[in-house]
Amino acid sequence: MKLQSILNLFLYFLLVGFITSEEVKKTQGLESEFDINILGNGLHEAMEMAIANDGRVFIAERFGKVKLWSNDGKGELIEVLDLKSDYRGESGLMGITLDPNFDQNQWLYLYHSVAIENDKKYHEHHLSRFTLKDSKIDKSSEKILLKVKASFVKRIHEAGSLAFGPDGLLYLSVGDNQIRSEYLFSCKTSSNSNDFRGKILRIKPTDEGGYEIPKGNLFPVGTEKTKPEIYVMGCRNPFRISVDSKTGWLLWGENGPPNNWSGDLKLDKTLLPIGYEEFNLAKEAGYYGYPMIIADNKEFINYDYAKGKITNKFSAESPINNHPGNTGLQKLPPSKPALIWYEGESAEFPEFQKGGESAIAGPIYRTSKAFDKEKMIPQRFEGHWFVAEWARGWVKAVELDESGKIETIKPIIPKLKFGKPINLKVGPDGRLYVLYYSKDTSGHLIRLENKGVTSEAVAVTNLFETDPMPRKLKKSNAGYKLMKKSDCFACHQWNHSTIAPAYIKIAEKYKNSPEMDQTLVSKVKLGGVGVWGHIPMTPHPQHTDEEIKKMVSTILSIKRK
Numbered sequence: 001m002k003l004q005s006i007l008n009l010f011l012y013f014l015l016v017g018f019i020t021s022e023e024v025k026k027t028q029g030l031e032s033e034f035d036i037n038i039l040g041n042g043l044h045e046a047m048e049m050a051i052a053n054d055g056r057v058f059i060a061e062r063f064g065k066v067k068l069w070s071n072d073g074k075g076e077l078i079e080v081l082d083l084k085s086d087y088r089g090e091s092g093l094m095g096i097t098l099d100p101n102f103d104q105n106q107w108l109y110l111y112h113s114v115a116i117e118n119d120k121k122y123h124e125h126h127l128s129r130f131t132l133k134d135s136k137i138d139k140s141s142e143k144i145l146l147k148v149k150a151s152f153v154k155r156i157h158e159a160g161s162l163a164f165g166p167d168g169l170l171y172l173s174v175g176d177n178q179i180r181s182e183y184l185f186s187c188k189t190s191s192n193s194n195d196f197r198g199k200i201l202r203i204k205p206t207d208e209g210g211y212e213i214p215k216g217n218l219f220p221v222g223t224e225k226t227k228p229e230i231y232v233m234g235c236r237n238p239f240r241i242s243v244d245s246k247t248g249w250l251l252w253g254e255n256g257p258p259n260n261w262s263g264d265l266k267l268d269k270t271l272l273p274i275g276y277e278e279f280n281l282a283k284e285a286g287y288y289g290y291p292m293i294i295a296d297n298k299e300f301i302n303y304d305y306a307k308g309k310i311t312n313k314f315s316a317e318s319p320i321n322n323h324p325g326n327t328g329l330q331k332l333p334p335s336k337p338a339l340i341w342y343e344g345e346s347a348e349f350p351e352f353q354k355g356g357e358s359a360i361a362g363p364i365y366r367t368s369k370a371f372d373k374e375k376m377i378p379q380r381f382e383g384h385w386f387v388a389e390w391a392r393g394w395v396k397a398v399e400l401d402e403s404g405k406i407e408t409i410k411p412i413i414p415k416l417k418f419g420k421p422i423n424l425k426v427g428p429d430g431r432l433y434v435l436y437y438s439k440d441t442s443g444h445l446i447r448l449e450n451k452g453v454t455s456e457a458v459a460v461t462n463l464f465e466t467d468p469m470p471r472k473l474k475k476s477n478a479g480y481k482l483m484k485k486s487d488c489f490a491c492h493q494w495n496h497s498t499i500a501p502a503y504i505k506i507a508e509k510y511k512n513s514p515e516m517d518q519t520l521v522s523k524v525k526l527g528g529v530g531v532w533g534h535i536p537m538t539p540h541p542q543h544t545d546e547e548i549k550k551m552v553s554t555i556l557s558i559k560r561k
Helices: 005-018 021-027 456-461 478-485 503-510 516-526 546-558
Strands: 034-044 044-053 059-060 065-070 077-082 093-098 107-114 122-133 134-151 158-163 171-174 199-205 230-233 237-241 250-254 277-282 301-304 309-313 340-342 359-364 384-389 394-400 408-413 422-427 433-439 444-451
Touching: 034 059, 034 065, 034 077, 034 408, 044 158, 044 422, 044 433, 059 093, 059 444, 059 478, 065 093, 065 107, 077 546, 093 171, 107 134, 107 158, 107 422, 171 237, 199 456, 250 384, 359 422, 384 422, 394 422, 478 546, 503 546, 516 546
Parallel strands: 044 093, 077 134, 093 158, 158 237, 237 359
Antiparallel strands: 034 444, 044 059, 059 065, 065 077, 093 107, 107 122, 122 134, 158 171, 171 199, 199 230, 237 250, 250 277, 250 359, 277 340, 301 309, 359 384, 384 394, 394 408, 422 433, 433 444
């Protein structure tokens, strides 16, 4: 085995912990063959991105701004729109996608929140179409396709992801808009056929700026007590969605409820299902159960609010929504099970490891003749569904067969390699783009590069090359040489904080604390978390104490220009 392969495998053990020899066979050569290239920093609560055929990346920030990474070699993020959205709670600018004919019409779609004047009970989310003119989004070009009314007070579980299917139909995810302490209250939204909330809607946009109802949605036009725009219902918070470019399958990550929660009602928690997280795949319109059924069709108990007592379990086969707040149909379609469900350390899906839960769905990888053969993700990933975990900090590839059945689950970006992924997209070059947060609100745009492949963007945006060394520090410095050979610059820069704090900040924090030298040596060797945020520092047992002392000394010696 080559030395580099040994080092890659060693680093994998450090990052994701001990794995069996059988698991090594399944994962070897995946995560180790990619480099992570940071294209843009300084995003503020980035929610979703859309990538044009020319490589430009449009990014929606929750506070109402759209940023553009221009792919022009400068590696800059330029503001192209400020909607000044009503961003209280989890509202704001939540979704973005480009029209299938964007190259010709320059149309893009945004899903954003708008306050209703003198209304303290409701606010609105608008699905709007805008036109790009002279590299700016023309605010006056807005065409409002659809309005979704939501609670002004709760302002939670808003979802808001947008995606076009290969047939030109537009999908919009809408959260249940209910807080976690209200047991079964999502029967008023998620399982209410007469409400947009807790759904994934599907429409056909028209050139005039409106939309038509396509065939195949859950309820035919004219069905009493239903919304014909509904494609999928029974969702809690379908935060990010994707539509497969080959099959038209709809994919989404479902942010589930807390464990065994009964909210304001004092119920026997042993009777309640665990609050599973889900990844779902829909080949056709359907009902997915929430809040009455969850995971692989585990049934919740029903509660009679009039009598104040538990009655029976809901039926996944014949669900009945008899909640007093339901304004839609009582008898609903049979519940469809999730493709993947997990909570804590899952027996069914051990590849997902331990930790919190926040499912982020990405695309199924489909190779194209238009992809750059040198830069594209290898063709053997054809048919793999890229999924991410916001809370656990990883990206994985779920291999699906032609029927959508799971065959393998493989790591792509190991845990601790970066922060919290929030959106995944495959670009026109065949590479995987990821929006992620290194801190609670500090966002970055990254791209997976095949190892050894050099491109203009890599040369321009490599962190180490674009963040110059302090002037008095020489390349011959022993500590610097060790840092360059190690993985230091994968997380740190000299002057700018990204995944980890800037070295200048570390130097300033400890410049008058010589007693910290040995403490810092121990931290580098053993790893740690908490001083600079929630991103853990990877252990470095491969270095001797003397080597680490040289690196620490180099860091503490630097000063601002």
